[in-house]
Amino acid sequence: MKNKFLGTGESGYRPLRKIATVFSGLRYAVLYDFSVTYKLILSALILPLAFGFRGWIDFLIVLVATTLVVMAELFNSAIEAICDFIEEKHNEKIKVIKDIAAAAVGVSVFLWIIVISLELWQLLSVFFPIAD
Numbered sequence: 001m002k003n004k005f006l007g008t009g010e011s012g013y014r015p016l017r018k019i020a021t022v023f024s025g026l027r028y029a030v031l032y033d034f035s036v037t038y039k040l041i042l043s044a045l046i047l048p049l050a051f052g053f054r055g056w057i058d059f060l061i062v063l064v065a066t067t068l069v070v071m072a073e074l075f076n077s078a079i080e081a082i083c084d085f086i087e088e089k090h091n092e093k094i095k096v097i098k099d100i101a102a103a104a105v106g107v108s109v110f111l112w113i114i115v116i117s118l119e120l121w122q123l124l125s126v127f128f129p130i131a132d
């Protein structure tokens with residue numbers, strides 16, 4: 001798409017190309033970043049169960065927490081890649097930039113772990129009810 005400020009790129013709006021770009025980025029993240037892969041797998045196991053039990057609120061909470069954590073992981077991977085591209089050697093400024101990006105992941109992972117743990121606990125208590 002044409003950059004209005006820089007005057008670079010091609011003019012026109014191509015939605016199909018945009019969708020292909022999204023899937024290309026996701027493919028890289030899922031194939032090369034295990035921290036994205038395992039979170040998606042775990043959430044993908046819980047989401048159909050929540051949907052099946054008609055737990056719409058649970059479904060939405062898991063979906064939101066997973067989306068947040070995956071978004072943070074994707075931004076973090078992109079920032080790490082830019083940092084490694086511009087500076088291969090140890091650099092204190094790069095350290096600060098990477099640590100901030102990693103902190104964003106940490107915060108979202110914290111929320112995701114709480115949500116996933118509570119949902120798993122709830123699902124397990126349905127399948128294996130504790131006798132009174």
Ligand SMILES: Nc1ncnc2c1ncn2[C@@H]1O[C@H](COP(=O)(O)OP(=O)(O)OP(=O)(O)O)[C@@H](O)[C@H]1O
Pocket residue numbers: 035076080087088089090091092094095096098099102
């Ligand atoms: N060039 C560098 N200069 C200084 N510190 C760095 C540099 N590269 C990495 N670090 C430090 O190492 C930490 C981990 O960075 P790295 O790029 O190895 O991420 P990672 O461990 O692969 O993370 P992820 O699992 O999210 O991909 C950074 O948060 C930063 O503190």
